[in-house]
């Protein structure tokens with residue numbers, strides 16, 4: 001049985017890339033190369049090769065990717081839109097067989113939902129481009145929003161404001177969605193890339209099963225009410241200590257779109273998150289698609305551990 005060996009990663013020290021690299025290093029099965037910008041100040045961990053590139057220089061990118069079996073792209077949302085396409089063209093010219101494009105979130109196979117959540121067209125263009133080039137195959141990782149990122153940081157995400165102990169429930173706060181922790185995403189990628197590339201014995205999973213398709217993973221399937229219960233346990237507070245408001249999800253979504261039109265990017269975050277909680281299970285892909293957690297042997301995690309981390313992390317990068 002053959003396996004992929006050489007894995008190039010863009011964003012090796014980024015938010016999600018650092019967890020993917022940590023899990024690949026822990027598994028010890030791959031040769032990892034960080035593809036990083038010439039002027040980046042990323043400090044690449046020991047055990048990872050480094051190659052500096054200029055995204056506008058095609059031959060430097062092709063040279064960086066030659067001999068790689070997989071290209072994992074975890075690129076900042078602030079990167080120029082054309083950077084991913086430049087990487088894909090270089091991966092095709094370098095003969096890279098597999099690409100994990102910059103997905104890392106919502107179920108883009110549900111196209112009407114992905115479009116309504118404002119993420120459909122750009123990632124569809126990337127996937128189409130990979131297929132049009134006809135050299136690499138893509139695997140999109142659907143993990144929902146990152147739990148440890150989304151609970152803290154900004155009330156425009158999961159509705160929680162830890163500064164004034166308030167929470168805004170979308171509708172009645174009971175719509176469950178799938179959400180995944182950073183380390184679970186890292187483990188999923190390491191285990192996916194440890195599958196044999198082609199089918200072996202009957203019933204045995206392979207990377208080929210995910211060819212031009214999605215991998216669905218999740219840490220928790222929870223509603224805002226479930227999250228609040230975890231917050232109460234972790235902060236040792238009671239319901240009375242929290243101000244809970246309810247608003248109609250459709251209204252909040254429309255408001256987010258209006259804010260966006262006025263140039264307020266918080267509106268984008270609001271619309272994207274609220275749309276995922278619409279009471280139609282668009283955000284509950286474990287129910288609508290099924291999960292690959294078991295296939296990859298992913299562990300069951302303790303939500304309270306990650307609630308605690310999320311509150312202290314308060315990641316407000318976006």
Ligand SMILES: NC(=O)c1ccc[n+]([C@@H]2O[C@H](COP(=O)([O-])OP(=O)(O)OC[C@H]3O[C@@H](n4cnc5c(N)ncnc54)[C@H](OP(=O)(O)O)[C@@H]3O)[C@@H](O)[C@H]2O)c1
Nearest residue numbers: 011014015016036037040042075076077079104105145146
């Ligand atoms: N599911 C969720 O909740 C969620 C949340 C946020 C984002 N995401 C998705 O995950 C992706 C990765 O997000 P992240 O937070 O991990 O990324 P990140 O940490 O912001 O950035 C990742 C890497 O992008 C590179 N980069 C930064 N600025 C760049 C530029 N101007 N041009 C080219 N490269 C640049 C850097 O690598 P070097 O310095 O090594 O070049 C950086 O380490 C996002 O694009 C988004 O699609 C998902």
